Structure formats: structure tokens, C-alpha cells
Amino acid sequence: MSTPQPAAAGAPLLEVEDLKVGFGPRGHVNEVVHGISFAVESGKCLAIVGESGSGKTVTARTLVGLTGERSQVEAGKLDLGGRSLLGLSGRRWREVRGAEIGFVLQDALVSLDPLRKVGQEIAEPLRIHGWGERSGRRQRVIDLLTEVGVPEPELRARQLPHELSGGLRQRALIAAAIALDPSLLIADEPTTALDVTVQAQILELLQRTKERGRGLILISHDLAVVSRLADHVAVMRLGEIVEQGPVEQILRSPRHRYTRALLDAVPAAHSKGTRLAPRVAGAYIPAGDPQVPTVAGRAPIITAENLVKSFRGPDGTSRTAVDHVSLEIRPGETLGIVGESGSGKTTTARIILALIDPDGGNVTLRGKAWTTLKEKDRRQRRRRVSVVYQDPLSSFDPRWTVRRIVDDAIAEEDYRGKEARLGRVRELLGHVGIGPDLLDRRPLQLSGGQRQRVAIARALAPQPELIVCDEPVSALDVSIQAQVLDLLADLQSELKVAYLFISHDLGVIYHVSDCVLVMKDGRVVESGSAEQIFNSPQAEYTQKLLAALPRLDRTEPERKAVPA
Amino acid sequence: MSATPSITAGGALEAPPRRRIPGQVVLRRLVGALLVLWAAATLCFAMQELSPGNKALAILGGSGARPPQEQIEATEEKYGLNDPILQRYTRFIGNLATGDLGTSYQYKQPVTSLISEQVGPTLVLVLVSTLLAWVIAVPITLLTAGRGRLRSSFGSGFEAFFAGMPPYWLGLVLLVVFAFELGWFPAIGGTSPDALLLPALTLALPLAGFLGQVTRDEFERGLKQPFAVSARTRGASEAEVRRRHVLRHALLPGVTLTGWAIGATISGAVLVEVIYARPGLGQVLVNAVSNQDLPVVVGITMLVALIYVVVNLLVDLLYVVVDPRLRTATGVA
Numbered sequence: 001m002s003t004p005q006p007a008a009a010g011a012p013l014l015e016v017e018d019l020k021v022g023f024g025p026r027g028h029v030n031e032v033v034h035g036i037s038f039a040v041e042s043g044k045c046l047a048i049v050g051e052s053g054s055g056k057t058v059t060a061r062t063l064v065g066l067t068g069e070r071s072q073v074e075a076g077k078l079d080l081g082g083r084s085l086l087g088l089s090g091r092r093w094r095e096v097r098g099a100e101i102g103f104v105l106q107d108a109l110v111s112l113d114p115l116r117k118v119g120q121e122i123a124e125p126l127r128i129h130g131w132g133e134r135s136g137r138r139q140r141v142i143d144l145l146t147e148v149g150v151p152e153p154e155l156r157a158r159q160l161p162h163e164l165s166g167g168l169r170q171r172a173l174i175a176a177a178i179a180l181d182p183s184l185l186i187a188d189e190p191t192t193a194l195d196v197t198v199q200a201q202i203l204e205l206l207q208r209t210k211e212r213g214r215g216l217i218l219i220s221h222d223l224a225v226v227s228r229l230a231d232h233v234a235v236m237r238l239g240e241i242v243e244q245g246p247v248e249q250i251l252r253s254p255r256h257r258y259t260r261a262l263l264d265a266v267p268a269a270h271s272k273g274t275r276l277a278p279r280v281a282g283a284y285i286p287a288g289d290p291q292v293p294t295v296a297g298r299a300p301i302i303t304a305e306n307l308v309k310s311f312r313g314p315d316g317t318s319r320t321a322v323d324h325v326s327l328e329i330r331p332g333e334t335l336g337i338v339g340e341s342g343s344g345k346t347t348t349a350r351i352i353l354a355l356i357d358p359d360g361g362n363v364t365l366r367g368k369a370w371t372t373l374k375e376k377d378r379r380q381r382r383r384r385v386s387v388v389y390q391d392p393l394s395s396f397d398p399r400w401t402v403r404r405i406v407d408d409a410i411a412e413e414d415y416r417g418k419e420a421r422l423g424r425v426r427e428l429l430g431h432v433g434i435g436p437d438l439l440d441r442r443p444l445q446l447s448g449g450q451r452q453r454v455a456i457a458r459a460l461a462p463q464p465e466l467i468v469c470d471e472p473v474s475a476l477d478v479s480i481q482a483q484v485l486d487l488l489a490d491l492q493s494e495l496k497v498a499y500l501f502i503s504h505d506l507g508v509i510y511h512v513s514d515c516v517l518v519m520k521d522g523r524v525v526e527s528g529s530a531e532q533i534f535n536s537p538q539a540e541y542t543q544k545l546l547a548a549l550p551r552l553d554r555t556e557p558e559r560k561a562v563p564a
Numbered sequence: 565m566s567a568t569p570s571i572t573a574g575g576a577l578e579a580p581p582r583r584r585i586p587g588q589v590v591l592r593r594l595v596g597a598l599l600v601l602w603a604a605a606t607l608c609f610a611m612q613e614l615s616p617g618n619k620a621l622a623i624l625g626g627s628g629a630r631p632p633q634e635q636i637e638a639t640e641e642k643y644g645l646n647d648p649i650l651q652r653y654t655r656f657i658g659n660l661a662t663g664d665l666g667t668s669y670q671y672k673q674p675v676t677s678l679i680s681e682q683v684g685p686t687l688v689l690v691l692v693s694t695l696l697a698w699v700i701a702v703p704i705t706l707l708t709a710g711r712g713r714l715r716s717s718f719g720s721g722f723e724a725f726f727a728g729m730p731p732y733w734l735g736l737v738l739l740v741v742f743a744f745e746l747g748w749f750p751a752i753g754g755t756s757p758d759a760l761l762l763p764a765l766t767l768a769l770p771l772a773g774f775l776g777q778v779t780r781d782e783f784e785r786g787l788k789q790p791f792a793v794s795a796r797t798r799g800a801s802e803a804e805v806r807r808r809h810v811l812r813h814a815l816l817p818g819v820t821l822t823g824w825a826i827g828a829t830i831s832g833a834v835l836v837e838v839i840y841a842r843p844g845l846g847q848v849l850v851n852a853v854s855n856q857d858l859p860v861v862v863g864i865t866m867l868v869a870l871i872y873v874v875v876n877l878l879v880d881l882l883y884v885v886v887d888p889r890l891r892t893a894t895g896v897a
Contacts, residue, residue: 064797094799103797105790113791115812115888125798160888176798 012039013215014063014184017077021055021062029072032058034239037076040184040232045206045216047226047247049262050236051477052448056219059236060188063217064101065093081183098125102177104170106189111173112161118145118169119157122176129180144175148205166341167198174205184215191225195340195504200548203228221477224266224507224550227251235259265482267511272334272489272530276482276511301366301465301498302329302385307351308360309344321347322358323522329466332496336513336530338506338545344522345502349468352500353387354378366465383411383462390471392455396443402429402454403439409461428457431495432487449480456487460495468500473508485512506549510534518542593880597873602657604869608862609656615858619645622856623669660866666859670852675863678848683867686837686844690829692760693767694822700772701779705814706806709783720780727773731832735766735839763836771825778817786810815886823879827872 017037022029033055040046050056061067063078065088078085080100088096097103105111112121119141126137138157145153148171161169170190177185187206191199207229210216220226226233227247234244235258243256254260265276309322322344329335337345350356352363354371363371365381386409389395396405406425415421426436432453443451452472459467469488473481485508491497503509509516509530516533518526518541526539537543620639624631631639640646644655659666665675701723708719742748742762750759786792787810795805830845837846845864852860884890 066793066796090801094801096799097797098799103794105794105797107790111790111794113795113809115886116809117888121794124795124800128799128804162889173794176794 011082013042013081014040014217015077015079016063017075019059019062019075019078020073021058021067022072023068023070024072025070026072032239033062036234036236036239036241038234038241038244040215040217042183042215043210043213044231045210045218045229046232046234047218047220047230048234048236049220049223049226051221051262051479053238054236055239056236057188060103060186060217060219063184063186064097064103066097095129098177098182099129099180100182100184102180102182102185104174104177104185104187104190106192112169114161116160117157118159118161118164118172121161122157122172122179125176125179131180140179141175144179145172148172148175148178149201150175165198166194167201170194170198170202171205174202178209178214182214184217185209186217186219188219189221190218192220192222196506196545196548196550197340199225199550203550222550223251223262223478228550235262262478265478267482267485267505267507272511272513274511275486275489277479277486298330299367300328300330302327302352302363302370302500303367304328304348304352304361304363306361307348307358307363309347309351309356309358320522322351324361325517325519325522325524326361327517327524327527329498329500331465331498332492333514334492334499334501334512336501336503336509336516337519338503338509338516339519340504340545342521343519345519346470347522348519349387349470349500349502353385353468354382384464385466385468386459386462386464387468387470388452388455388459388472390474392451393443395455396451398443401440401442402434402446405443405454406457406461409458411462414463424461428460429454431460431491432457447480448476449483452476452480452484453487456484456491460491460497464497466498466500468502470502471504472501474503474505481508488512506534506545507551518545593877597877600873601866601869604866605657605660606653608865609653612858612862613649615856617856619643619669619858622858665863665866668852668857668860670855670857670860675859678860679845679863679867682843682845682848685842686830686833686846689760689763689767689833689836689842689844690826692764693771693829693833694826696764696768697771697775697825698818698822700768701775701818702811704772704776705779705783706811709780709814710787716784719776723773723776723780725773726769727777729770729773731766731770732835732839734769735763735836738762738766739839759840759842763833763840763842766836766839767829767832771829774825775818775821778821779814782817783810783814786813789813812886816883819879819882819886823876826875827868830868830871 016039018035019033019037020031020035021033022031024030036059038046038048048056048059058067062071062073063085065085067073073086075086080096085093085096112118119138122141122144123137126132126140131137132140141157142153145156150156150168150171156164156168156172161172164172174187174190177187185206190206191202194202203225206216206218210229216229218226218229230247232244233247233250234241235250235254235256236242237258243250243254243259250259251263254263261277267276304325304327307322307325308320310318310320312318325344325348327335327348337348339345347356351358351371354363354373358371362369365384370378370381400408403422403425406428407421410421410424410428415424425439429436429439434450434453434457438446438450443454446454455472456467472488473484476484488499489512492499499512501509501512513530516528516530517524518533518539520541525541526533526537533542534546537546618636620636620643621631623639623643624635644652647655663676665679667673668675668678671678704719704722708715710716739762743750749762750756783806787805789810792805792809795809796802800808833844834846834849836842837844838850845867848860849864851857852864
């Protein structure tokens with residue numbers, strides 16, 4: 001096994017020319033990557049940015065020869081350190097993987113084998129490539145864990161992945177990828193699903209790899225993340241690189257329409273009331289819906305006082321998930337709750353939905369008892385508060401059609417008769433920009449954005465005054481996310497519905513909220529208007545969160561060429 | 565599965581966190597197991613009560629016998645057959661608790677000694693069949709799961725075919741082909757190892773089919789998991805990914821199934837023993853049922869219940885060995 005020769009002066013570490021990847025048998029190849037070219041230099045980071053279906057992950061997998069059995073890979077050039085990777089045998093590829101190219105997958109919870117100890121996973125590339133003796137490998141694992149900033153490395157190495165937090169798992173995964181100090185590291189969405197502060201730490205860790213003179217390819221859908229790390233950006237769409245260049249050029253003076261659309265879709269850069277995406281054809285919002293009850297003044301819809309909720313852990317100790325939280329939601333307004341995982345934001349929402357009872361405090365709905373009611377008495381008023389979840393797929397019955405899903409949520413007493421109900425279903429779907437042609441589709445036949453629109457239509461069906469949105473756009477691509485956020489804003493201005501909007505994403509919260517609660521460890525650390533929180537945060541924690549938030553630095557509003 | 569040495573540097577570290585099943589859990593399982601046995605015993609007692617026929621007559625030689633009335637009365641007195649039901653119930657449970665299964669009506673010897681003479685061959689048959697089933701199922705999964713359409717469909721076809729095969733029919737076919745036609749194995753009786761193979765195969769093949777089906781599903785799911793992709797990006801070969809990562813995941817449902825299977829195999833063993841004229845509980849049970857020898861029937865029923873309970877306790881323990889996630893350490897931060 002040989003380490004790659006240091007590339008000749010000036011020659012890039014990785015050179016890819018006219019790479020085409022397709023799937024299927026010869027003659028019927030469905031090409032998904034259409035002849036792309038890029039290069040990575042040692043000590044530099046290339047970011048490949050694109051949305052789902054753009055071919056970025058396929059491209060990354062192709063670089064380690066893991067495109068799959070039924071794939072066809074062609075390229076004019078695919079050189080690593082001056083040696084071609086084209087047509088390598090399975091055995092040669094295995095020598096390259098892990099040793100010359102490290103690969104970090106997203107979502108470390110499932111990318112680390114849940115049945116094996118973290119130490120075993122990190123030692124795996126060492127063992128496979130015959131690095132040292134068993135005891136030496138153990139020491140190397142500890143050193144690696146220390147290097148990636150995992151506290152108590154000896155203990156962590158002996159633990160199973162589920163005993164580690166998301167950030168620690170991602171670090172362990174990176175430790176495994178850099179175990180043999182490969183000259184190229186590929187990270188496929190390494191920070192997706194991580195809290196912002198953790199995300200910042202992981203990016204810092206990748207930054208260090210770059211500084212050690214290794215090449216880095218960062219695959220991401222998030223331009224803001226990319227802007228922190230990348231030297232060079234390639235924007236992919238439908239299997240093609242539509243634009244590439246130095247990071248400043250791409251962010252400040254994008255040439256391609258799609259790049260601009262991606263940049264405009266980043267919510268953190270826009271406060272409430274700004275559109276993120278061009279209006280979607282077909283989405284029509286009728287002027288004034290007669291079904292919506294007129295807003296009775298500015299009296300709050302929901303008032304929660306001193307909510308407390310504890311859960312008992314498996315070891316018998318009790319953990320306070322919600323600790324004296326008070327809030328108020330007014331008609332037609334959006335209250336954003338932002339916090340990292342485990343901050344208690346979802347538990348708060350579940351109490352407000354009266355899905356769980358608080359241990360202390362209470363919630364009133366329109367000034368009347370809500371959480372203290374018996375479920376039987378609550379049922380009648382349940383329709384005034386509805387909910388949209390992060391993953392609509394798991395909250396839909398996969399066998400139901402769109403029509404049935406929405407119809408099911410329309411109250412029996414509101415619309416009687418098949419015709420009237422169908423008319424209402426069409427009307428609701430019209431609100432969310434879903435055409436009647438999708439009425440008979442089933443959830444699995446819809447795109448992620450369409451599913452979330454159907455979920456919103458379902459939430460609107462009982463004519464609620466408040467919709468609780470629990471991470472409604474976290475699983476969506478930026479451009480789809482932008483459309484859904486715009487839709488929610490349109491619905492609010494037309495129907496005067498209020499939102500309780502929960503997100504870990506400060507950018508999204510900033511964009512949608514009138515008022516914001518910042519939560520940490522079950523407590524509200526700061527609350528106020530969105531402008532106040534984001535422009536002059538008082539609490540130290542809020543400041544930390546904001547500092548960790550990857551932002552697009554696009555200070556010049558004019559798009560002019562960056563001086564070389 | 566031997567304990568992997570924990571990773572320590574220098575040896576000056578704190579002791580590894582103790583991973584074990586908390587005593588409370590073990591206690592709860594044991595209480596549960598006792599409750600199951602008690603329920604089984606109560607059902608047995610009810611069955612005994614509800615079964616038709618005069619028990620004294622059965623004791624005195626079955627329905628054909630014509631013993632004098634005094635002898636019947638003396639027998640009823642001796643066995644306490646006319647005592648109030650509650651008294652008989654407590655005596656029944658009490659005897660069971662002390663390991664006294666009563667006396668066989670037919671053989672006039674303690675049921676415990678009758679069973680213990682015959683239980684050996686049956687247990688050997690059951691254990692060998694279960695092991696054989698695993699030995700057949702695992703290589704088939706490893707060789708065929710997720711290896712292209714042809715191999716996969718061969719593997720799953722094999723599994724479906726044998727999973728659907730009734731043991732009594734399979735037993736007869738194996739007997740005719742391998743013992744009568746080919747003469748490779750003895751057809752009848754004996755406890756020699758070569759006489760064990762055909763009966764064991766009869767039980768093992770359908771079980772291997774079931775095991776293969778559940779492990780294959782899990783295996784194919786495992787091969788597509790990100791952790792398998794992760795291992796490949798580290799340079800692991802396909803064989804290593806299968807053996808070191810995916811197999812363990814695939815074994816979990818099989819382990820659960822085995823607990824059920826051992827109990828089911830005992831009932832299957834009864835048939836197989838009759839087909840192959842093997843000594844064992846099968847013969848004893850068939851005799852006892854046809855002669856209304858209730859204490860023997862109850863004894864064997866209770867034995868099967870006991871085996872079910874013990875095996876399922878063992879399966880729970882084995883599960884913890886295969887799935888380290890269940891070793892929830894109490895003292896780990």
C-alpha cells in the first residue's frame with residue numbers, strides 16, 4: 001500500500017474532467033451526472049453545493065468508487081495525486097478508500113454501526129489497511145479522538161454510538177475518516193441535522209484538516225455553511241455544474257440564475273415580510289376567506305403560565321424538560337421558539353397542543369381553561385389549534401390519497417355531502433398551491449415540498465386560529481423551504497392565522513417570527529421581538545447561538561465583480 | 565462471544581463502566597416466569613377437571629376394565645379424588661412446587677422418573693435440530709442475501725419452500741428417500757448419532773426456512789444502511805461488511821425467533837419420534853393420551869412450559885450479548 005506522491009508543484013491533488021455517471025444496463029443508461037469537471041488542491045476546500053437530486057452525492061460516491069453495481073462511470077480524467085482512479089479493480093479501490101481518501105457521511109447516528117463500540121469503528125480503517133499492532137491501534141484511536149476534540153477519549157472509545165451526542169458521533173466519524181491521514185477528505189453533508197453551535201465546532205474541525213495541507217471536498221445544500229469553509233464553490237443542478245469559481249465570486253456576484261435563487265432562498269438573510277422565492281404558479285390565495293372567524297380583538301389565543309414538565313429517565317432520575325415557561329400567542333402573529341435539541345421546545349409545543357399534561361402551570365385558550373380540561377371536553381375546541389410536523393410522510397397514512405388525507409381533517413358539521421366536501425378539499429389545496437391533478441396521489445408519490453403543502457392544507461382544514469409548526473421546513477431543500485416559508489407567510493396575511501413556529505434554525509426563526517423565545521435546557525433564556533433578539537441579543541447564550549450561525553456575508557448589495 | 569478487551573492506555577485509567585443487566589430487571593423476569601408456570605399449571609388442572617371419564621377407572625386399567633365397586637371407592641379415597649376442588653387444587657399446585665408430578669395411572673411409577681428416563685433423547689433432538697437450523701440458515705443468508713437477483717431468489721425460494729413444509733410430511737419423505745431407497749441412514753430407532761440425523765433434519769429444515777426469512781430481510785436492510793456504506797468507505801471488503809457489521813444486525817430477529825422455535829420444536833419432536841420410532845417423550849405422550857394417563861400428560865405439559873420459560877429467559881440474555889445497546893450501564897454519564 002502506498003501513500004500518494006505529493007503532487008507535482010502546481011498540479012491539483014484531485015482532477016476530474018468530463019465525469020459522467022449513469023445507472024442501469026448498457027444501452028439503457030439513465031445518466032444523472034452529465035460531464036462535470038472540477039479540481040481540488042491540497043490545503044484547499046472545494047464545496048459542491050446543490051439540492052436533492054442535483055447529483056452531488058453520486059459525484060462524491062464516485063470519487064471513492066462506491067457508485068453501486070449497476071452504475072456506469074466515464075470520465076476524461078479522474079486523477080488523485082497524479083494517478084488515475086479510472087478502471088481500478090475492487091482490490092485497488094479498497095486500498096484507496098480510507099487510506100488515500102477519507103469519507104465522512106452525514107447523520108452519524110446511522111453511519112456508525114450501532115452495535116459496535118465507537119473505538120472499534122475508528123480502528124476499522126487502521127485494521128483493514130494493516131496499520132500497526134492491536135495495542136498500537138488502540139492508542140491511535142485515543143489519539144484520534146483527542147485530536148477531533150472528544151473529551152474523555154478512553155471512555156468514549158468503549159461506548160456505543162447511541163451513548164454519544166450527535167456532535168460527538170460526528171467527531172468520531174471524522175476521526176475514522178482521518179485515521180490514516182488521507183490526502184483527500186470528502187464530507188457529505190457533515191453538519192446537517194446538527195445544532196448550530198455543534199455545527200460550528202465540526203466546521204472548525206474540518207478547517208483544521210484543511211490547514212494541515214489536506215484537500216477537502218464539502219458536499220452541502222447549505223450555502224451559508226459552505227461560505228465558512230470553502231475556497232472554491234461548484235453549484236450543481238440536475239447533474240451539471242452550472243457555475244463554479246472562488247467562494248467570494250459565487251456569493252457576491254453569482255452569474256447563474258440558479259445560484260442567485262439559492263442565495264435568495266437563505267432565510268437568515270431576510271427578515272419577516274420578504275419573499276424568499278418567486279411566487280409559485282398555481283398558488284392562488286382568495287381575497288378573504290368567509291370561513292375564517294373574524295379576529296376578536298388582540299386578546300391572546302394562547303396564554304401559557306409557568307409551564308413545568310419533567311420526565312423520568314431510564315435510570316430513574318428525573319429531568320426537567322420544561323422549566324417555568326410562560327408565553328403568549330396573539331391572533332395573526334408568529335411566535336418563534338428557537339433552541340438546540342433537548343432545549344424543551346417540542347415539549348412546550350406538545351403541552352400547548354394539550355397532547356401531554358404539564359406538571360405545573362397551565363395554558364388557557366382564548367381565556368378559557370385548556371390544559372386542565374378533560375379530553376372529552378377538550379375535543380370540541382381542539383380544532384382551533386392544529387399542527388404541522390417536520391416529516392409529513394410519517395404523519396400521513398401512506399395508503400391514503402391526498403383527497404382522503406385532507407377530507408379526513410374537515411369537520412363533519414362544517415361540510416356535509418360528497419360534493420361540498422370535495423369542493424372544500426379543492427379549496428384548501430388551492431390555498432397551498434396543490435392542483436386538483438394531485439388529488440388521487442398517495443404521499444409516497446409526492447415530493448417533499450408537496451407533502452408539506454398537503455400537511456399545511458390538512459392543518460388549515462378545521463379553520464384553526466393557531467397552527468403549531470414543529471420544524472416544518474427542516475427536512476426540505478433550501479429552495480423548497482423558501483417556497484413553504486413564503487406560503488406560510490401568505491396564508492397568515494390572508495387568513496390571519498397565528499403560528500407557533502419551532503425550529504433549531506435561527507435563520508428560519510428570524511425570517512418568520514414577530515416574537516421570539518430562545519430556549520435552553522428547558523428554560524427561556526431570552527424573549528422579545530425578532531428584531532430585538534437578532535440585532536441586540538442580551539443573553540450570553542443568544543449571542544453564542546448567533547455567533548455560531550453560518551451567515552452569508554453579502555455586505556455589498558450591488559453585484560459587482562470581486563477584485564482579484 | 566468473548567468479551568472484547570476494553571481499550572486502555574497505560575492502565576492508569578478508571579475501571580471500565582460496569583455494564584450489566586440491573587438486578588431489578590432479572591427479578592422482574594423471574595417473577596414473570598413463575599407467573600407463566602403458575603398459569604400453565606392452573607390450565608392443566610382445569611383440563612384435568614374437565615376431561616371426561618372416571619379417573620378411578622383410568623387408574624384401574626382404563627375403560628375396558630370392570631373393577632368391583634369397592635376397589636373404585638378405595639382408589640378414589642387413596643388418590644383423594646372426592647376431596648373438595650379447592651383442596652385438590654392447592655394439593656396439585658403444592659405438589660408441583662415441590663417437584664412431585666404424581667404417579668402414572670398406567671405404569672404405577674412416579675411421573676418424574678418416567679419423564680426423566682425419556683427426556684434425554686427428546687432434548688438432544690430439539691437442541692441438535694435448532695443448531696442445525698442455524699447452521700443451515702446463516703450460510704445461506706451470507707451467500708445469497710443482497711448478492712444479485714439470481715442468488716437472492718434462489719435463497720428466498722429455498723427458505724419459502726422449507727418454511728412451508730410440514731414436518732410429518734418432510735419426515736416421511738426423508739425416511740423413504742434416505743433410509744429405504746438409498747439406505748444411507750438407519751430407518752428405525754436407536755439413539756446413535758447417525759440415527760439422529762434424519763429426525764433432526766426433519767425438524768431443522770422448516771425452522772431454517774423461517775430463520776432464513778427473518779435474517780434475510782434484516783440482512784438486506786443492513787447492507788443498505790449508512791453504517792455499511794461507511795465501512796466500505798474505509799476500505800472494508802464486501803465480505804468484511806457482511807461478517808463484521810451486517811450479520812450481527814441480521815441475527816437479532818433470529819434470536820427472538822429461536823425462543824419460540826425451541827418450544828415449537830418440542831411439539832414437532834413428538835411427531836418425529838413417532839415417525840422414526842425414536843425413544844423419547846413423544847412415545848410416552850402418545851401412550852399417555854390414548855390411555856387417559858392424566859398425570860403423565862400434565863407432567864409433560866408442565867415440562868414443555870418450563871422449557872419455554874427457561875429458553876425465553878436465555879434468549880433475553882443472549883439478546884443482550886448480541887445487542888450491546890441493551891447493556892444499559894447504570895453508572896455511565
